[in-house]
Amino acid sequence: MKKSLADRIEQYIKVLIARSEENQIIIQRLELAETFCCVPSQVTYVIGTRFTEKTGYSTESRRGGKGYIRISMMDDEEISSDLSKRELIVFIDKLLAAKLLSKNEEELIKNIILHSSQNMSSDQRIQLYNSIRFALDDFIR
Amino acid sequence: MKKSLADRIEQYIKVLIARSEENQIIIQRLELAETFCCVPSQVTYVIGTRFTEKTGYSTESRRGGKGYIRISMMDDEEISSDLSKRELIVFIDKLLAAKLLSKNEEELIKNIILHSSQNMSSDQRIQLYNSIRFALDDFIR
DNA sequence: TCTTCCTTTGACTTTGTTTGACTTTTATAT
DNA sequence: ATATAAAAGTCAAACAAAGTCAAAGGAAGA
Numbered sequence: 034m035k036k037s038l039a040d041r042i043e044q045y046i047k048v049l050i051a052r053s054e055e056n057q058i059i060i061q062r063l064e065l066a067e068t069f070c071c072v073p074s075q076v077t078y079v080i081g082t083r084f085t086e087k088t089g090y091s092t093e094s095r096r097g098g099k100g101y102i103r104i105s106m107m108d109d110e111e112i113s114s115d116l117s118k119r120e121l122i123v124f125i126d127k128l129l130a131a132k133l134l135s136k137n138e139e140e141l142i143k144n145i146i147l148h149s150s151q152n153m154s155s156d157q158r159i160q161l162y163n164s165i166r167f168a169l170d171d172f173i174r
Numbered sequence: 175m176k177k178s179l180a181d182r183i184e185q186y187i188k189v190l191i192a193r194s195e196e197n198q199i200i201i202q203r204l205e206l207a208e209t210f211c212c213v214p215s216q217v218t219y220v221i222g223t224r225f226t227e228k229t230g231y232s233t234e235s236r237r238g239g240k241g242y243i244r245i246s247m248m249d250d251e252e253i254s255s256d257l258s259k260r261e262l263i264v265f266i267d268k269l270l271a272a273k274l275l276s277k278n279e280e281e282l283i284k285n286i287i288l289h290s291s292q293n294m295s296s297d298q299r300i301q302l303y304n305s306i307r308f309a310l311d312d313f314i315r
Numbered sequence: 316t317c318t319t320c321c322t323t324t325g326a327c328t329t330t331g332t333t334t335g336a337c338t339t340t341t342a343t344a345t
Numbered sequence: 346a347t348a349t350a351a352a353a354g355t356c357a358a359a360c361a362a363a364g365t366c367a368a369a370g371g372a373a374g375a
Binding site for chain 2: 035036037134135137138140141142144145147149161165168169171172
């Protein structure tokens with residue numbers, strides 16, 4: 034199956050990260066773009082769609098001379114899991130405030146979140162929260 | 175009895191799957207349509223009528239450039255997670271019928287169930303369904 | 316024949332990717 | 346300090362798929 038450019042760049046970056054010591058790499062956007070014979074913003078696109086907090090990565094960059102982009106796998110998953118949980122709860126509270134969810138619905142979901150958190154690995158939790166978040170987005174639309 | 179186009183496409187896909195390593199194939203809708211000299215949505219129709227969860231297949235696709243459709247035969251784990259999903263849905267329907275859940279609540283939860291199926295392993299799914307089940311028990315009490 | 320269900324088709328929608336022109340930030344040389 | 350050059354960021358347009366939906370067609374049974 035033919036992979037898209039974005040997919041190939043994604044894979045490439047992931048291999049680099051896997052090979053790295055600290056689960057993080059520092060690249061130069063232009064350099065990577067040249068490796069793949071594409072425009073630099075393609076790299077930005079890949080990072081923006083595939084290396085997000087949602088997918089367990091964090092990035093940091095600097096412009097100008099000696100600029101760079103650092104991509105790291107979030108290591109303390111526990112923290113990020115709690116983070117996305119807090120975010121999700123905040124989000125649900127907002128929905129409640131905006132009357133997009135009833136009090137009952139809000140309680141129901143929080144109940145699910147609470148119960149689900151029990152027996153899941155942090156990894157699973159992140160995915161669950163994302164799914165619920167997604168489902169809510171979908172639901173209120 | 176003359177075979178319909180849909181039947182022939184179905185056969186074709188099944189042969190491809192049978193020949194594949196992982197009991198799954200990745201196709202491009204347009205390509206397959208061209209192979210059979212038909213409109214792309216014909217392929218969608220075949221997949222929608224012959225390669226469903228009920229018949230033991232799961233599918234996944236991506237639009238846009240280099241898009242694809244993946245069709246896989248569900249393994250035992252997937253089948254059982256699908257089964258627990260059905261059971262859960264039956265349960266939710268009962269709650270709705272018993273007026274223990276509102277229509278909105280029912281939809282919301284089904285939404286979560288639906289979305290969660292997307293990015294989780296069947297293992298995770300079963301856990302999630304159990305959690306939802308617990309949360310519901312708790313909620314209606 | 317009539318009805319019903321399945322199939323076929325195509326116009327339109329949505330989603331995801333690629334590209335490039337333009338902007339902003341930063342280090343370095345003057 | 347200032348100017349310059351070397352990065353990365355932004356954004357929207359063009360393109361490339363797959364999805365949706367409803368209408369039209371066709372076959373098989375009552």
